[in-house]
Amino acid sequence: MTWRRRPLSGRELGIVFALLVLVAVTTAVNPAFLGAQGLHDLFLNASILTLLAVGQTLLVITRNIDLSVGSTMGLTAFLSGQIYVADHDTPVIAVLVAGIAMGAVCGAVNGALVAAAKVPALVVTLGTLYVFRGLDYGWASLTGTRQVNADQMSGQFLAFGSGSVLGVPRLTLIAIVVLVAVNYVLRTMRSGRELYAIGSNPHAARLAGIPAGKRILAVFVVSGALVGLAGVLHAAYFGTINASVGSGEELAVVAAVVVGGVAIFGGSGTAMGAALGALLLTTITGALPILGVPALWQRAVDGAALLLSISLDRAVMARLASRLRRERNARHG
């Protein structure tokens, strides 16, 4: 048995395999699923969930969680719309920066409460899930702008959201860039490895002198910024925004992360896995109608996927533990 690092872990290979089976079956039922347009849509839809899942991965690795992702995304998507209502000709880059900044601020609020006040992330972000969503609705009713439509946004912005570079959707490119960057940091930077250390054993991390509070705050800010980016991209892609964008998205995000093999109690998992998890869940969502399952099943499927993954993880851990015990006994005996 070797512990060497492989390009894809067993879990990630498993997801790839499940993806291939799913795509094969669905394509057999309806060949359009794998057509140019079908593939294009699939990757576009997966891109936004991937951004959210990558951000969430950073948090879960450190034993934290952000249940307010959907609300933060809704808030930043709505911000994009509001910006265009105020000034139809705002440059795309300005909207991006504003969205990312707002997401980062939301993340900072969560992070400050978790890192400084030592309140469990579950409680904090369950609270901010409603606070941010409420602010979103409050903002909508205060300005009287219940909905922002495509014709109110600039053509440039919409083109940014639906455009492609060399046939690859721009959103997908952005998601890939983010994924590669986060993967890189997690694998090869000291600060990235320290995130695993914090999640693996907080006490040992303290003894090793890792500034856990600072790192956790930073991770919340970065994750929030990614959610903000996702919100702006959502607005640019769909072109129609109201205050309910992203409601319930936390379930899909947590499910993607867990399906992707990130341990819910921290210390292990990769951004790559989470991205594959996001792709798998998006593919399932896309495949359901083709396979004759109503789209209403999606939440149930997400929930079931999450439960299945953690049960599977537990089974794998139990097997690993018994193997380690056997190895040790063998060495002694």
Place this chain on the structure above:
Amino acid sequence: MAEAERAPRPLLELCHITKSFQAVQALRGVSLALPAGEVHALAGENGAGKSTVVRIIGGEHQPDSGVIVLRGEPVRLSSPLQARRHGIAVIHQEPVQFPDLSAAENVFMGRQPLRAGRRIDREAMNRRAAELFERLGVPLDPTRPTRGLSIADQQIIEIAKALSGKADVIVMDEPTAALSAVEAERLFTVARGLAGQGAALLFISHRLEEVYALCDRVTVLRDGALVTSASTGEIDRDTLVRRMVGRAVDHLFPEREPGSGPEALVVRGLNRAGAFHDVSFTVRSGEIVGLAGLVGSGRSELARAIFGVDGRDSGTVMVNGVLLPAANPRGAIDRGLALVPEDRREQGLVPELSIERNASLARLGAVSRHGIVSRSSERATARRWGERLRMTVGRFTDAAATLSGGNQQKLVLGKWLATEPSVLIVDEPTRGIDIAAKVEVHSELSRLAAEGLAVLLISSELPEVLGMADRVLVMHEGRITADLPRERATEETVMRAATGTVDAA
């Protein structure tokens, strides 16, 4: 300090360190000097302040007063990180590691070798870790996660960590408690090697043979104060023990007629994979049977499986002729078995609950009438056992955490005696409590045996086992390797059985 010129200047000096935790004065003006190239033993009973010294050197606690001098300079060690940066490494009895990360990452966390662009140089890291493990004589795979490694291997990782950080003050806090004889010897070789290369080592242990085998000098603490500091060549074993205990060790254990009642606890062919194999023994009522063995030999696992907190693969347990259901503590309690577990805080007590609630936790049904808990009967229980065990208690409504270690142990004992058992298993009943409480626990145990209770006493302290037990069972790697009557049980026979060097005796 000009007169200290004769000896080489110590690497680390503690000068008149005091430290208190709320009401407890943990250290009273302790001074200690660790010269380069020397292995220094810190001895003392549990609760004497050894751990506090370790934590202060390691930067986990700050002294209330006194000065720490490192290489001639006074320093403040305000965090573990600071201590590490000053070249101080602490190897804990049970190392704290990152189970998900590789052995090499555990060694180099926060100090990973870098390549251009601040990237971690994984190859270099693994290579250097492998070199360190090689040097320590334990060829661990640097890329394997530390989850599932034995404690001995984890300590090797901790020592590699110290070496890689160029630490020259190395503190080992009871490192051998959970090691086999072979592993301990390997550790000693490493420790001597480190001292030979100019490091200063502080070695904490209460196994005197280890102190004499490894250390050049020994300092004894008692009740937070320094009692003696001498070269190991100048102080003999008996004197050392007397200094540690603060009086002669004779008459520590109550005299008692060996019990010979009917068989109260009968264990037959008990197995649990990975913990113990084919264990059979009996305890008669009125008898105290000692269960000795190294930490990790399966003693506590055996006790837990008998009681039913853990499951068992095969075998039977009978109390007074009645079979106990497997994995069912309630069933065991109802049939007259009680277990005072080894970990007071985690298994014996709920520290945040009040004393009286803790006392009735194992017999909630008995203090209830018509399904409602009767507070007065709860309090009566606590009071009755509190008095019998001579607990020092302010109020029974105070949290159990406010009690001293000895009184906590008495509370756990009382909680179990209140269930009126006919068989009592006690696991490390005197660990970490002061001498007076220890004596009281011992005399209570022999009084109970005289009243007809069957007692199985598990202890790491050989004198306790030898002094208390009518008969000594010894465990080694999950098997009972000796059953010695009192006359034949000596430190030597027990240790030989415990380390597996037993002849066909």
Place this chain on the structure above:
Amino acid sequence: MGEELGPGRQLTRALVRWETALIVLCVLVFVLGAVSTAGFADRDNIGFLLVDYTEVALLALALLPIVLTGEIDLSVASVLGFCSALTGALWDAGMSFEAIVPVVLLTGAVLGAVNATLVVGLGLPSLAVTIGTLGLYRGLAYVVLGDRAVTGFPESYRPLATAVVPGTFLPLPTLAVAGCAALAAVVVHATPLGRSLYAIGLGKRTARFSGIRVGRIKSGAYVVSGALAAVASVVYTLRYNSARADNGSGLELVAVAAVLLGGVSIFGGRGTVAGVVTALLLMAGLRNLLFLNDVTNEIQNVINGLLLIVSVLVPVVTDLVSTRGRRRGAVRRPTEIR
């Protein structure tokens, strides 16, 4: 080591203070409402604000034992949603209401048992499990009923969820909630089972070593939670005369907020029924007061979210302040010596 632990008396005192503060706040809200807002103190309005919190109160009481053991159940509102959707589907299929109710209650208990199996049987973290079943049960509600609404439940039963006790302004459901709360108070505070809940929350291993059947008690708490959520679903369906898959969505937050605001520790082992009931009254009064002053539902959600955060923040901050005071004292001593 436990040297850092504060004496138990201080702990109890702090808890007492927490509940006193809640009661003061609660009285404040009601007095403020009566003084500032016309119609707030009317008998009918008080009745309405009470009955309006029936479901939340039932869910909070369902959560309490689970949180006391140190676990969590985020799926309570989804159980409510699924049970409501099932009620609608069965009613649509022509089943009698008398037959539906036991089926729905049993279903709630089964959903709770599923949670129990995953958390206790497989040993999975309850947070992850119940986020999963939050999605799963809500999703299944849509599977059962789609996105339509079923109405027209029998007139003979609807008063159970809307009528008042004759001669008073107390709504029947509120009376039922009060009964449940009283029962919960007895069980939690005075029975061996209740003692066991606290012991598990504060020291799971000790509880196991003391012969307390930890797994069985936790499983039971989840099953009861499911059944109580099903009761809440029946009240909800009758009260609004509408069965929909999205019934009660988001109520898990309000219930968790009420439990934590009531002084129950998210880590388990601390809290009282009285505290939770006071928190529920406080939140119900506040909600109604804001409603009468035309504050939208969305802003109310902001307030619920803030209450949740504040309820966990306050103990942390007070703790921080008190330890900092201690530490400062400890630091001063050596300086004086020098």
